Amino acid sequence: MLTFIGLGLYDKNDISEKGLNCIRNADYVYLECYTSRLMGSSREDLEQYYGKPVHPLYREDVEQHPDAILEQSGNGNVAFLCAGDPMVSTTHADLRIRAAERGIKTGIVHASSISSAVCGLTGLQNYRFGKSCSVPFPQKNWSPTTAIDVILQNRALRLHTLVYLDIQDDRYMTVPEAVSLLESMAEEKELTIPLYVGIARAGSDEPVVRAGPADTITATDFGPPLHILVVPGGLHDMEREYLERFGGL
Missing domain, CATH: 3.40.1010.10 (Tetrapyrrole methylase, N-terminal domain)
Structure with missing residues (x-):
């Protein structure tokens, strides 16, 4: 078996x-x-x-x-x-x-999953998430931009996007690194992402949740891995209040 x-x-x-x-x-x-x-x-x-x-x-x-x-x-x-x-x-x-x-x-x-844990940590409602995506580390002659397309499709429907961050051997992508990459992709398309929510060490005794625009998130020290990112597709009043209280919005 x-x-x-x-x-x-x-x-x-x-x-x-x-x-x-x-x-x-x-x-x-x-x-x-x-x-x-x-x-x-x-x-x-x-x-x-x-x-x-x-x-x-x-x-x-x-x-x-x-x-x-x-x-x-x-x-x-x-x-x-x-x-x-x-x-x-x-x-x-x-x-x-x-x-x-x-x-x-x-x-x-079965066991607890990050896809449900982010809802409890951020207050973003599960039924408002669309398709998820991943941000890989860029390689020589290879820098995929699928993530920004998924985010834009979800935002057009007012849906949140769960963004998985790359793991390579003992190298772990951070939230600020992922946001910097997404900002570069968005700039090329002449688009703006107004809000990010970064989460670090979900399931630990001291997880970190921070919400804000790109400059705030890229300046935040999220500490050790693992990190994950959410790009909201607009906030309901309860979601905004939750992020203000528990995510520093």
Whole structure:
């Protein structure tokens, strides 16, 4: 059996009791390391907490070379761990389909996700979010601008945009870096984004939420990762009041 287990937002303690029991009863435990990270706990912390080895997986392991995981799932119990919820904003659906095609039983243990946590932290209502997007680090001869197109489409419908920030090995994009990139994209299109909301370390004891125009956000020290960004599509009165009280608007 292959069980996808969400670890929650920040550290080892965020996992559900159901998820923890599945891990402790698993024959093999894998940790997906490329879509998100638990910044409050290391892999060694998780191994000590679970009482068994945790094997890291990277994008090519899951998307291109999943045969070993699938073979083990056909012969025993495999726990596939992921920060956040294992089926939110990930490519893990493909792995579950591949398992089903081989007749392997699968299951999901859900957990808290950044897509819902941002609503509680910012007061921006879940039903007012449109399509999400990502801002990658620019590379030589490659600087995608899809994010600004998604934001503009959402804003035309008065919808908020959740903007995921790039993770590369031990390099984590910050909110100010993402806002600077988006401002450059908007300038090229002769457009203005009036308001950003930056969030850092959701799920920790001291998350940071700051709302304001680009110059305010780029001058703000959000501290250590992980960071995420929201571009509102206009605010209802309650959303504005919430951000004034809890986001420094």
